[in-house]
Structures are given as structure tokens and as C-alpha cells.
Amino acid sequence: MGIRVRFAPSPTGYLHIGGARTALYNYLFARHNNGKFILRIEDTDEVRSTKESVDAILKGMKFLGLDYDEGPFINKKGEIEEKGNFGPYFQTQRIFLYKDFVDKLLKEGKAYKCYCTVEELAKKRELSNLEKRPPKYDNHCRHLTHDQILNYEKEGRKPVIRFFNDGLGETKFNDIIKGEISFNNSLLDDFVIVKSSGIPIYNFAVVLDDALMEISHVIRGDDHVSNTPRQIMLYKAMGLKIPEFAHIPMILGGDGARLSKRHGATSVLAYKDMGYLSEALVNYLSLLGWSTSDSQQIFKFNELIEKFDLYRCNSSAAIFDNKKLDWMNGEYIRSKTKDEFFELAVIELEKSGLITREKAIEKKAELEKILSLEHEKVKHLTEIPELYDFMLLDEINYNEKDAEKVFKKDPVNTKKILVEINEEMKKIGNFSAENIEKLFREYSEKNNIKTSLIFHPVRVATSGRAKGPSLFHYMEILGKEKVMSRINKTLSKYFN
Ligand code: GLU
Ligand code: ZN
Numbered sequence: 001m002g003i004r005v006r007f008a009p010s011p012t013g014y015l016h017i018g019g020a021r022t023a024l025y026n027y028l029f030a031r032h033n034n035g036k037f038i039l040r041i042e043d044t045d046e047v048r049s050t051k052e053s054v055d056a057i058l059k060g061m062k063f064l065g066l067d068y069d070e071g072p073f074i075n076k077k078g079e080i081e082e083k084g085n086f087g088p089y090f091q092t093q094r095i096f097l098y099k100d101f102v103d104k105l106l107k108e109g110k111a112y113k114c115y116c117t118v119e120e121l122a123k124k125r126e127l128s129n130l131e132k133r134p135p136k137y138d139n140h141c142r143h144l145t146h147d148q149i150l151n152y153e154k155e156g157r158k159p160v161i162r163f164f165n166d167g168l169g170e171t172k173f174n175d176i177i178k179g180e181i182s183f184n185n186s187l188l189d190d191f192v193i194v195k196s197s198g199i200p201i202y203n204f205a206v207v208l209d210d211a212l213m214e215i216s217h218v219i220r221g222d223d224h225v226s227n228t229p230r231q232i233m234l235y236k237a238m239g240l241k242i243p244e245f246a247h248i249p250m251i252l253g254g255d256g257a258r259l260s261k262r263h264g265a266t267s268v269l270a271y272k273d274m275g276y277l278s279e280a281l282v283n284y285l286s287l288l289g290w291s292t293s294d295s296q297q298i299f300k301f302n303e304l305i306e307k308f309d310l311y312r313c314n315s316s317a318a319i320f321d322n323k324k325l326d327w328m329n330g331e332y333i334r335s336k337t338k339d340e341f342f343e344l345a346v347i348e349l350e351k352s353g354l355i356t357r358e359k360a361i362e363k364k365a366e367l368e369k370i371l372s373l374e375h376e377k378v379k380h381l382t383e384i385p386e387l388y389d390f391m392l393l394d395e396i397n398y399n400e401k402d403a404e405k406v407f408k409k410d411p412v413n414t415k416k417i418l419v420e421i422n423e424e425m426k427k428i429g430n431f432s433a434e435n436i437e438k439l440f441r442e443y444s445e446k447n448n449i450k451t452s453l454i455f456h457p458v459r460v461a462t463s464g465r466a467k468g469p470s471l472f473h474y475m476e477i478l479g480k481e482k483v484m485s486r487i488n489k490t491l492s493k494y495f496n
Contacts, residue, residue: 002034002035002036003030003033003035003036003216004030004035004036004038004213004215004216004217005026005029005035005036005037005038005215005216005217005218005219006026006037006038006039006040006210006215006218007019007023007037007038007039007066007068008039008040008041008206008209009023009041009042009057010041010042010048011041011043011049011050011054011057012045012048012050013053013056013267014056014057014267014268014270015056015059015060015061015267015268015269016266016267016268017251017266017271017285017320018221018250018259018266019057020064020281020285021251021285021288021289022220022248023039023061023064023066024064024282024285025219025246025286025290025310025313027066028286028304028305028308029217029219029308029310030069031305032308032309035216036070037069038068038070038084038215039061039070040071040209041054041057041071041072042205042206043091043092044092044199044200044202044205046092046197049092055074056269058072058073058074059269060267060268062074063268063269063278064268064278064281064282065279069083069084070082070085070086071083071084071089072089086212086213086214094205094208095199095200097208098194098200098204098205101208102161102193102194104238105161105163105237105238109164110163110237111161111162111163111164111237112141112142112144112161112162112164112190113141113144113149113161113162114137114141114159114160114161114162114190114192115144115152115157116140116141117157121137124137124138136189137162139189139190141159141162142164142190159196160194160195161192161193162190162192163190163191163204163230163233163237164190165185165188165189167185167186167188168185168186169185170182170183170184170185171183171232171233173228173229173232173242175246175247176245176246176310176311177222177246177247177249177310177314177315178222178225178315181225181228185229185233188229188230193234202227203230203231203234206227207231207234207235207238208238210243211235211240211241215243217243217244217245217246217310218243218246219246219248219310220247220248221247221250222247222249223250224247228245228247246310248313249289249313249314249315249316249317249318250318251288251289251317251320252317252318253319253320254319254320254321256319259320264322273382274380275329275348275380275381275382275383275384276329276380276381277332277381279301279332280325280328280329280331280332280333282304283298283299283304283332284325284328286299286304286308288318288320289313289314290308290309290312290313290314291312292307292312293312298328326379327379329379329380333375333378333379334375334376334378336375338368338372341375342360342364342367342368344381345367345371345381345384345388346360346361346367348381348382348384348385349385349388352385352389354385354388354389354392355367355392366477369477370388370392370474370477371388373388373391373469373470373473373477374387374388374468374469377469390462390463390464390465390468391474391477396462396463396464396486397464398460398490398493399460399464399465402460402464402465402466402467403460403464403494405466406456406457406459406466407460407495410453411494411495413453414453415491415495417449417453417454417457418458418461418487418491418495419491420447421440421443421454421458422484422488422491424439424443425439425480425484426484427439428480431475431479431480431483432476433470433473433476437472440454440455440458440472455471458471458475458487459471461486461487461490461491462474462475462478462482462483462487
């Protein structure tokens, strides 16, 4: 049998970092082994499942580039469509498939109807709490008589269906990541497999879905380890083939607590909005629980597929390190070609209203020169507008703190320097970085003024801020006219 794996999120929220990593590991394992990767939406929680979450999950998968062979997707018309021969891929649409299995379990006495009401069960739980017993179902309905059943039905009680767990022996499995795990069957009670509404409980639905979809490996978060024995019992009871299991350890925040909203954004699409590249996020997520023997950090997508090894995953928790992710994102942005960076930058510049796409394309050569000034420094795409606005705006915005610091320290001399250097610049024929620098250095020597006393004021006067790209390079791109008029404006604004 070929390898078939699935990512099976519940649509009760967006696609978060933990889910994305689970999806990625499934994806990489499938692609590495020429297997199939399936997306299944586990929407049997009627109360918490939403259409928005389904959309967010599908969009998140798309953003990460985790294409799947089977499952729901958003088509060109914006509607949800399904592909694959093992559908439906929404759990709620599969309920009709479970009926025969439930009937068979009931007939074979491996499951039974329980008519206990919620109130009755609550009372029993209270009692076991008082007596300090674990709150296990007391098997009250295991052997109801025909008459008892008739009476309950007459009362209008709607039964749940429970699995008959004889409590003997243990359930063992050999987890690919965690090693051998065994559970004493007596610790579990006759757990519910179908709710009174007829909706199956997760542990039952997941077994049938995985079996019917011929899933070979179940790769999921280790919060499901405790569900696995129940699931294995059900596989056995129904005579279904048990898949391999790989439980990936959880992700912690820097403080050692389970990663949650408290640590900042956890939604994959929020990372997109914050200016992360999907390649960087994927690369980062791949290392949250897995590494190569030589601790390689940066991987091309194909290289990840080639090198990913489920058997080398850590069994202990991974820590989400924002600093490392930022570094990696910077690495990926730096590795973009001029053209690629241009495309990414135009999106951000257009969003912030600094330039339209038409204008950007019309002035591509000039814009590319501007972009090259800071390409190396960008860590998040969202920083792009503020890094370049002074190059694109007619009126610069002064950072008042910088202006205060640089202009007010020695206003008399600073004014003199700005006036004189502006006059000097008139002489430059070819306004190149090299020529500007030469002129500045000559001026500094001739007048015996430290270069920093020239460079800083000119920088703030021409860009509005104390920090930025290489002074002479951006001056060259701005051009003599703009540079001189900015200095004049600064003089009248701050030195009158
Ligand atoms: N729907 C489950 C969840 O989102 C995953 C179930 C599984 O992978 O078995 O936690
Ligand atoms: Zn009962």
C-alpha cells in the first residue's frame, strides 16, 4: 500500500502555527515518499465550526504553498470545491458512511445504546468525586432488558452509543516519534462514540475516516496521544487496518508555556500580514521539531522535501523563537533577485499609497535603484514603505527627534555648513556618489570640520531622519535638484 497522510484540522479558528507545522510535516513526508497528502475538515463540532475558519484554513494552506492531492479547495469562482476519490472531505458530510459500522458494532455487542440523561450522568460523576473515584461511566446500560429499553424510548430519551470496553489488557503502539506507548485498558471507560444527535464523536469519526481514506500514517500533534488508545481499540473492534502513528511534540513560547495568543500572533495569515515570506515561514516551521544531522538552517523548498525525515523528529517540545524567524525572513528577502524584490516591494508600496503599480512599472529602472539601497536590510516586507518613503515623497517627513538632535546642537555652525555645502554642490557636473563624496571630503579638509558634522545634518536635511542608507548613494539617486531644494527647505524650516 502506498503512503497516504492527512492534515485534519477542526474549523474552529484560523490556521495557527501549530497546525501549519503539522500540515507541513504531513506534506513533506508525503512528498518525500511519493505519497499522497490529503486535507480533511473535521467539522463535527456543530457549535464551534465556522465557514470563516474553513476559508482561513484553505487560504493559509495556499499561502504556505502546501498543495494537497485530495480535499476541499477554493475554486476560481471563490467557491469551495473538492478533489479526490475518497470524499467527501468534510466530516459532517461523511456521517452516512458511518451507519453500517455502528450497526455492526451494535449487532456484535461491541457497542450499545446508553439512555442515561445528562443529569443522571452528572449526578454519578458528583458521587464518584465525593468518593474520590475516577469519574468513569458505571456501565449502567450495558445489559438493559428489552422492557427497560422500551420504557426509555417511551419516555422520549435519545440514546448515545457507547463502545463496550472490557477493560482487559493494554493497548500498545509504537509511535514513530515517541517510541513505544502503552495504556492500561482498565483506565478507560465505555466511551461514547455517537452523540444522541446522531453525530459521531471525534475518536470514532477519525478512525473511520482514516481507514476509509486508506491513511497509512497519522502524523499529528501530541495532544492526541491520549486519544490514540481509544482509536486503536476501535480499529481492532471493527477489524480495520491500524495506521502508523507519529505524534509531533508541541510548540512552546519563549517563556516555556504552550504557544498561544499571549505570545503574539499565532495565525499563519497574520504572519503574512506582518511581512513574512511563506518560504521563510515554511523553512522556520520545518525546524520546529526536526533537524538534519549537520543542523542545516536554510533549505530550498525541494531540499526540504528531499531531506525531511519523520524518524529524526524530536520527541521533546520545540520553542518558537521570533528572533530566529526574523533572521530567516531577512535571509530569504536578501536572497531575492532584483526583479523578485521589485515585485514584493511594489505590493507594499502600493498598499501604503506611496506609488501606484502603473507608476512603479513605468519607472522601474529608477525604482530598482532606489530599492537596492536598502534591500539588504529588510527583515519584514512591511518595513518597506517606511524605509523608502523619503526617496519617493516630494515632501519629506522630518523625524522631529532627529531634527532636534542634529540641528539644535550647534545651530549657527550647522546652518553655515548647510548653506556652504549647498553652494558647493552647484559646482558638481556629474552628480554621482563618488563626486559628492569627494566634494564633501574636500570641504571638510579645507574648513577643518569633522566629516560627521557635515554628514549628519545633510542626511537629516535631505531624508528627514538620522538613519538610512549610504548617504552619497541616495543623494545621487535623488539628484542634485531635489537634494538642494530639500536643504533649502530645511534651512527655512529649522534655521530662521
Ligand atoms: N481535528 C483534530 C484537531 O484539529 C485533529 C485530529 C487528528 O489529526 O487526528 O485537533
Ligand atoms: Zn447509560
